Structures are given as structure tokens and as C-alpha cells.
Amino acid sequence: MATAKHAAFLCFSILCVVLWSSRPIYAQTKPAFACDIAANPGLKKFRFCDTSLDVKSRVDDLVKRLTLQEKIGWIVNTAKGVSRLGIPNYEWWSEILHGISFIGPGSKFMGPVPGATSFPQVILTAATFNVSLFEAIGRAVSTEARAMYNEGLAGLTFWSPNINIYRDPRWGRGQETPGEDPLLSSRYGAAYVRGLQRREDGNKEKLKIAACCKHYTAYDLDDWKGFRRYNFNAMVSQQDLDDTYNPPFKSCVLDGNVASVMCSYNQINGRPTCGDRELLYGVIRGQWKLNGYIVTDCDSIHEMFNAQRFRATPEETAALALNAGLDLNCGSSLTNFTQGAVDRGLVNETVISRAVSNNFATMMRLGFFDGNPKNHLYGNLGAKDICTPATREFAREVARQGFVLLKNTKGSLPLSSTAIKNLAVIGPNAAATEAMLGSYFGVPCKYTSPLEAIKASVFNVLYQPGCADVWCAAPQVEDAKKIASEANAVVLIMGLDQNIEREALDRMNVTLPGQQELLITEVAKVSKGPVILVIMSGGSLDIQFAKDNPKIASILWVGYPGEAGGAAIADVIFGLCNPGGRLPMTWYPQSYVEKVNMTNMNFRPNPATGFPGRTYRFYKGKTVYPFGYGLSYSTFNHHLVEAPEFVTMPLEEAHICRTSICKSIDALDRNCNNLAFNIRLGVKNTGKFSGSHTVFLFSSPPEVHNAPQKQLIEFDKLHLMPQEEGVVQFKIDVCKHLSVVDETGKWKVALGQHILHVGSLEHTLNVRI
Numbered sequence: 001m002a003t004a005k006h007a008a009f010l011c012f013s014i015l016c017v018v019l020w021s022s023r024p025i026y027a028q029t030k031p032a033f034a035c036d037i038a039a040n041p042g043l044k045k046f047r048f049c050d051t052s053l054d055v056k057s058r059v060d061d062l063v064k065r066l067t068l069q070e071k072i073g074w075i076v077n078t079a080k081g082v083s084r085l086g087i088p089n090y091e092w093w094s095e096i097l098h099g100i101s102f103i104g105p106g107s108k109f110m111g112p113v114p115g116a117t118s119f120p121q122v123i124l125t126a127a128t129f130n131v132s133l134f135e136a137i138g139r140a141v142s143t144e145a146r147a148m149y150n151e152g153l154a155g156l157t158f159w160s161p162n163i164n165i166y167r168d169p170r171w172g173r174g175q176e177t178p179g180e181d182p183l184l185s186s187r188y189g190a191a192y193v194r195g196l197q198r199r200e201d202g203n204k205e206k207l208k209i210a211a212c213c214k215h216y217t218a219y220d221l222d223d224w225k226g227f228r229r230y231n232f233n234a235m236v237s238q239q240d241l242d243d244t245y246n247p248p249f250k251s252c253v254l255d256g257n258v259a260s261v262m263c264s265y266n267q268i269n270g271r272p273t274c275g276d277r278e279l280l281y282g283v284i285r286g287q288w289k290l291n292g293y294i295v296t297d298c299d300s301i302h303e304m305f306n307a308q309r310f311r312a313t314p315e316e317t318a319a320l321a322l323n324a325g326l327d328l329n330c331g332s333s334l335t336n337f338t339q340g341a342v343d344r345g346l347v348n349e350t351v352i353s354r355a356v357s358n359n360f361a362t363m364m365r366l367g368f369f370d371g372n373p374k375n376h377l378y379g380n381l382g383a384k385d386i387c388t389p390a391t392r393e394f395a396r397e398v399a400r401q402g403f404v405l406l407k408n409t410k411g412s413l414p415l416s417s418t419a420i421k422n423l424a425v426i427g428p429n430a431a432a433t434e435a436m437l438g439s440y441f442g443v444p445c446k447y448t449s450p451l452e453a454i455k456a457s458v459f460n461v462l463y464q465p466g467c468a469d470v471w472c473a474a475p476q477v478e479d480a481k482k483i484a485s486e487a488n489a490v491v492l493i494m495g496l497d498q499n500i501e502r503e504a505l506d507r508m509n510v511t512l513p514g515q516q517e518l519l520i521t522e523v524a525k526v527s528k529g530p531v532i533l534v535i536m537s538g539g540s541l542d543i544q545f546a547k548d549n550p551k552i553a554s555i556l557w558v559g560y561p562g563e564a565g566g567a568a569i570a571d572v573i574f575g576l577c578n579p580g581g582r583l584p585m586t587w588y589p590q591s592y593v594e595k596v597n598m599t600n601m602n603f604r605p606n607p608a609t610g611f612p613g614r615t616y617r618f619y620k621g622k623t624v625y626p627f628g629y630g631l632s633y634s635t636f637n638h639h640l641v642e643a644p645e646f647v648t649m650p651l652e653e654a655h656i657c658r659t660s661i662c663k664s665i666d667a668l669d670r671n672c673n674n675l676a677f678n679i680r681l682g683v684k685n686t687g688k689f690s691g692s693h694t695v696f697l698f699s700s701p702p703e704v705h706n707a708p709q710k711q712l713i714e715f716d717k718l719h720l721m722p723q724e725e726g727v728v729q730f731k732i733d734v735c736k737h738l739s740v741v742d743e744t745g746k747w748k749v750a751l752g753q754h755i756l757h758v759g760s761l762e763h764t765l766n767v768r769i
């Protein structure tokens with residue numbers, strides 16, 4: 001989404017409040033809704049207001065009453081009310097990536113709702129690998145969203161989550177995503193969407209709020225060396241599209257039942273996604289059967305014309321998108337050019353009725369046409385339900401579960417808060433507040449910075465920022481060294497913020513900015529006690545120097561940990577809880593980004609060009625830390641309890657593979673149904689701390705079809721007390737879990753030896769016929 005303009009507007013409106021008014025300019029108290037029969041009994045005669053009818057009948061009744069101009073008013077984000085039918089204006093654009101954001105004109109923080117709970121940025125939440133947690137966050141933030149809607153301060157349609165694969169470490173929006181793995185991204189997207197949308201009364205037809213999975217598809221470059229998302233033509237192979245880029249979207253629609261998908265700005269193989277009938281009508285609507293609406297990024301129709309010149313006129317561009325299956329335009333292109341497109345015969349009214357019907361159906365499912373929301377489920381929610389102690393505590397808990405311990409020399413972390421008399425806290429992120437939120441933030445309930453939380457935990461804290469900001473152009477090395485040499489232990493809180501990585505800003509390097517490395521190294525030299533390096537960032541960093549430096553005892557990655565992030569950092573440093581997060585993305589060395597073009601969309605390596613491939617699934621080169629990495633204050637071991645040594649694929653008498661040699665079998669073959677087995681693993685906590693442990697089940701398929709070298713096929717997490725043992729069981733469906741996509745996009749089960757890995761355990765499974 002293009003946020004810059006809106007942010008400017010917002011700053012402007014804050015200025016208005018500050019400069020021109022001593023009182024808050026808050027007047028609205030009523031949520032927008034239609035069919036207010038109590039206030040206007042004349043509406044009772046309309047079938048679309050009759051809550052006893054099904055959604056389709058109500059939508060059909062409504063749409064046939066509308067003029068073309070009225071329909072056009074409801075295919076853009078700032079929808080125009082139809083007062084003769086009791087329908088108010090409505091703003092479709094709100095955001096709820098990790099809490100309600102002020103990006104999007106649909107949500108406002110003012111009056112009774114000065115703030116809302118800001119959970120950690122998604123990349124850190126993903127590091128928890130805790131699927132029930134993903135859903136619980138969705139439930140918590142959607143309750144706040146419903147409460148804000150009741151206060152007249154938010155809409156019901158939210159354009160989150162962002163489930164694009166984090167393909168390249170430089171991407172400024174990688175922080176918004178659940179990382180580089182298609183399975184984790186699929187599980188995250190579906191679970192978060194369920195949490196957002198599912199009503200507590202179990203009514204599946206209706207929605208609590210409407211989520212949106214974005215940006216469909218192969219969108220993960222914002223602005224790099226002159227390549228901009230508005231006109232970038234991503235060259236994507238069918239194989240990468242089907243086995244990497246699209247699975248999170250497919251899962252979001254099929255498993256999460258999401259109410260909306262957003263198409264992206266970029267082109268794929270020469271066609272803009274929002275104008276590609278095969279991608280929209282064919283795949284999302286046709287194959288996946290989306291029950292909801294397809295929306296543009298803001299304003300991708302304009303960019304298709306303006307930046308891409310994909311069609312000669314704005315009318316042809318508007319018609320292209322509508323005919324491709326698009327329903328809603330974030331922006332004004334369809335306001336301005338739809339009538340002209342109809343007049344020129346480029347698009348017909350049937351297509352516009354389809355679009356507006358999908359939009360209205362979503363609003364019906366949200367209860368927008370059911371009269372006063374006060375009388376329905378969630379009608380009692382209000383300001384009192386936002387920023388509750390329980391929700392704020394939950395935000396702190398999520399951060400604690402996500403933190404990834406990257407290095408911990410024995411006897412370093414956790415620090416004893418009673419034994420330490422003087423603790424030096426150094427770094428440009430030590431006093432971070434807004435930086436803790438990451439992008440797509442709103443106004444949080446309250447901040448607890450790391451410095452504040454650490455001060456509350458130990459006897460005496462010495463503090464020096466060390467650098468003026470994260471750019472760290474001219475560090476105050478001597479000041480920092482002075483306090484480091486006086487302290488029993490040092491905590492350095494370094495890393496990035498939104499000035500370095502964000503929407504519309506990709507990184508050039510993956511090293512720490514400016515002189516941060518120098519500051520860290522100089523401080524470490526003079527420290528008497530353990531040096532703890534805390535990295536706050538969304539993207540990965542080449543911190544090989546710190547990994548190798550024996551004076552740096554511990555390294556903790558804290559993502560962008562949300563409003564309570566500082567408290568959670570103190571909880572982990574002082575051992576109130578045990579970190580168990582695992583990296584959801586590969587940490588590459590700087591040499592990787594010097595060698596690889598960000599514009600290269602391939603995942604598979606290419607020996608001919610020296611392209612090394614991407615992500616743990618294909619990249620074989622050196623890493624700083626691999627995907628899935630993360631330590632604990634405890635130790636865990638695994639042993640195999642149950643796993644078969646072979647599975648036999650039943651084939652029909654006449655199957656071609658009975659008579660000729662086959663490398664793989666079609667995974668959609670009907671013989672493939674329900675061919676499943678169990679894998680059971682024993683896990684023991686062999687250390688002294690209780691803690692949570694994530695079990696990853698990877699598979700290395702036989703080398704056919706350019707298959708990944710290794711692929712996550714299941715994961716689970718369990719909490720164990722010291723010396724406790726638990727069992728994890730995975731049900732493996734051969735055709736679902738063990739299949740790979742071939743060069744043409746078909747799912748296949750490779751015959752032969754599949755190596756299953758769990759930690760250092762390896763088990764060979766022979767798939768035969």
C-alpha cells in the first residue's frame with residue numbers, strides 16, 4: 001500500500017489537533033450501518049434488510065435496485081452512501097497487521113479510543129511457531145476492532161495479513177510477513193484470518209471482521225536500484241509460483257476462508273496481477289472459490305496506466321481490471337473511469353453488478369445491513385474492551401515467545417537481577433518506543449521501552465545511547481566504553497528501525513548500519529562481565545563478527561517486539577521466562593546480497609549464472625544463522641518412537657508406471673487419496689529450565705523435478721518441565737506432505753528414498769509402487 005501520502009495527512013491532522021484546537025475534535029459516536037428500521041420504518045419493506053433471508057437473496061434484491069452510478073459508488077474504498085435506501089457512506093480501508101493501525105482512513109484514534117494494543121511485528125510472531133497463538137492474536141485484535149467500530153472509529157474490513165514469501169533479505173516489508181517458508185506462511189495466514197473472522201457464536205455464514213490476504217502474488221520488491229513495485233515485472237516460473245509464492249494464498253482462501261484477497265502492483269511475466277483474468281478469475285475465484293471480494297492495492301489500477309502504460313487509456317485499464325475479476329478499487333480510478341468504460345463498450349453492467357455483489361455480500365456477512373449493531377453479537381463492545389490488562393499482557397507474552405536466542409556462552413544468560421549491582425545499557429534502540437512497533441502501527445496503549453524495564457529490574461543502570469540514532473554515523477565510543485568498564489554486565493541494544501527498512505524502502509546491505517559494529521566491538525573489548533547483544537530488526541543481519549567474538553557472550557534477536565517489547569526483553573534477560581523462538585528466515589552473509597540481484601525472482605539455483613538460489617529450501621551456501629535456528633536456556637533431545645520404513649503407492653492395473661519406469665506419481669491421482677502414516681517422536685527436556693521446544697519435521701525428497709533440498713512438512717511445539725518427556729505425533733499424508741511441484745506446476749510424489757529429518761535425527765522412508 002502506498003502509505004506515505006496518508007502518513008503525511010495524518011501528521012497534518014495531529015498538527016491540527018495540537019495547533020488549532022485545545023479540545024479534541026471528536027464528534028462522531030455512531031458506527032456506520034444500513035437498514036436502521038427503528039429510525040426509518042420505511043426501510044422495512046426492502047428484502048435486503050430482511051435478516052431472515054440468505055445473503056445471496058438479500059444482495060440480489062439490493063443490487064437490482066441500484067443505478068449504475070450507485071453501483072460504481074460501491075466498487076471503490078471510499079464508498080458512497082445511497083440515502084434513498086438507507087445506506088450510509090462507508091470506508092473500506094482499515095489495517096490490522098499486528099493491532100489496529102492508523103494507516104487507512106477507516107480507523108482513527110481519538111475521543112474514547114486514544115490507542116489500541118500493539119502486538120509484535122509479524123516476523124517475530126512467526127518465530128513463535130505457535131499456531132494457536134497466531135489465532136489467539138487474531139481474536140484479541142478483532143475484538144478491539146469491533147469495539148472501535150462500535151465507537152464509530154473503525155470499519156469492519158481490514159486489509160491484513162501480508163503473507164508474501166520473504167524472498168530476499170533486503171525487502172523492507174519482510175518484517176510484515178511470517179518469513180520465507182511456504183508452510184509456516186500458510187499456517188500463519190490461515191490461523192490469523194480465522195482468529196480475525198470467526199465469530200464466537202460459531203455462525204460460519206457471518207464474520208466478526210473481514211480480513212484480506214495480500215499481496216497476490218510474487219510481490220516482494222519495493223524499491224531497489226531503480227526497480228519500483230509500481231512497474232516491476234517479476235519474471236516467475238510456474239514451478240516457483242505453485243510451490244512457493246502461491247501456497248500461502250491458497251491456504252488463506254481454502255483453510256482460512258478469508259473474505260478478501262488483494263492483488264499486487266507488480267507484473268508477473270509481463271501482466272499486471274490486477275489485470276490478469278487467469279490469476280484473479282481463474283485461480284482465486286475459479287480454483288479456490290473465494291467467498292468474498294478481490295481488492296486492488298492502492299491504487300494499482302492507476303499504476304497499471306500511469307507507471308506501466310499497460311493499456312492506452314484509463315478507461316481500458318479500468319475495464320481490464322473489472323473484466324479480470326476485480327471487485328473493489330483502493331483509489332479513485334474506478335470512480336473516475338468506469339462510466340466511460342461502460343459508455344465505450346469496454347465493460348458491461350453485468351460485470352459491475354458482479355463486483356458490487358461480492359462487496360455487498362461481504363458487508364451483509366459483517367452485519368452491516370442488519371440494523372443497529374448494538375442489538376447484535378458484539379454490540380456491547382466499546383472503549384472499555386480496548387487495551388485491557390489481559391490483552392496488553394498477552395502482547396508481552398507473544399514477544400517473549402518469539403525472541404530467538406542466537407548465542408549463549410555458558411553461564412551468561414539469564415542474568416541474575418540480584419547479583420548484578422551495575423548494569424550498563426548501551427545502544428540506539430535501548431530507549432526505543434515507536435521503533436518497537438514495526439510498520440503498520442497505530443497508537444499503542446502504552447510503551448515499555450527496554451531501558452525502562454531493565455531499570456525496574458536491577459539495582460543500578462548506567463545508560464549511554466552510544467549513537468544518536470540507528471544510522472550511527474558518529475558513535476560516542478568513549479562514553480559507552482566508560483560505563484561498560486564500570487559495570488558487572490553490558491546489554492547492547494542495537495539494530496534497525498523504520499528509517500532503514502520499511503514499505504517503499506528496501507535495504508542495500510544486510511550489515512549493521514554505520515558504525516554500530518565498531519561501537520559493539522569497542523564496548524566488548526573493555527567489558528568486565530558478560531556482553532549481551534540484543535538485535536532489534538525485522539530483517540536479518542550479517543552479524544558474523546559478533547557470533548565469532550568470544551567477548552560477546554550472548555545474542556538475542558527481538559524482532560520489532562511491540563508496545564510491551566521492553567518488558568519482554570527484561571523478562572528474558574533476567575530469566576523470568578525461557579526464550580524458545582526460532583528464525584522464520586535465513587540470515588545470509590553480506591556477500592550474498594552483493595552477488596544476488598534483488599530482481600531475480602527464482603528460488604532454484606542456476607549453476608550457469610552462478611545464482612545461488614534462495615531460502616533454506618534451495619540455497620546451499622554459507623549462512624550466518626539458518627532458518628529454524630534458535631537456542632534455549634534448556635536443552636532438548638529427540639528420539640524416534642514410530643515411523644514406517646516404506647510406503648507402497650497402490651496403482652491401478654493399467655497405470656503406466658506398472659510397465660515403464662517412473663520417477664514420480666501424480667499426487668492428484670485418485671489412488672493417492674488417504675494414503676497416510678504416523679510419525680511419533682519422543683522429546684525430552686534435559687536441562688534445568690522449563691521451556692517450549694519446536695519440533696520441525698523436514699523432508700529431503702529424491703532429486704527429481706528440481707525439488708527442494710529440504711522442506712518443512714510439519715511442525716509442532718510443546719512445553720516441558722525440566723527432565724519431562726513428551727511425545728509429538730504427526731499424521732503424514734503421502735500425497736500432500738511428501739509431494740513436490742514439477743516444472744510445469746503439477747504436484748507429484750517422487751518415488752524412492754525420502755529422508756526425514758528432526759534435529760540431528762534422520763530417517764529414511766522408501767516410497768515405492
Ligand SMILES: *[C@@H]1O[C@H](CO)[C@@H](O)[C@H](O)[C@H]1NC(C)=O
Pocket residue numbers: 299302331332333336
Ligand atoms: C479522479 O478524479 C479526482 C477528481 O478530479 C482526482 O483528484 C483524482 O486524482 C482522479 N484519480 C485518478 C486515479 O485519476
Ligand SMILES: *[C@@H]1O[C@H](CO)[C@@H](O)[C@H](O)[C@H]1NC(C)=O
Pocket residue numbers: 323347348350351
Ligand atoms: C459482459 O462481459 C462479460 C465479460 O467480458 C461477458 O462474459 C458477458 O457475456 C457480458 N454480458 C453481457 C450481458 O453482455
Ligand SMILES: *[C@@H]1O[C@H](CO)[C@@H](O)[C@H](O)[C@H]1NC(C)=O
Pocket residue numbers: 508509511512513514
Ligand atoms: C551499503 O553498501 C554500499 C555499497 O557497498 C555502501 O556505499 C554503503 O555505505 C553501505 N551502507 C551502509 C548503511 O552500510
Ligand SMILES: *[C@@H]1O[C@H](CO)[C@@H](O)[C@H](O)[C@H]1NC(C)=O
Pocket residue numbers: 595596597609
Ligand atoms: C543483475 O541485473 C543487472 C541489471 O538488470 C544485470 O545487468 C546483471 O547482469 C544482473 N546480474 C546477475 C548476476 O544476474
Ligand SMILES: *[C@@H]1O[C@H](CO)[C@@H](O)[C@H](O)[C@H]1NC(C)=O
Pocket residue numbers: 130132133136397692693717718719
Ligand atoms: C502457545 O501459545 C499459547 C498462548 O500464549 C500458550 O498458552 C502455549 O503454552 C504456547 N505453546 C507452547 C508450546 O509454548
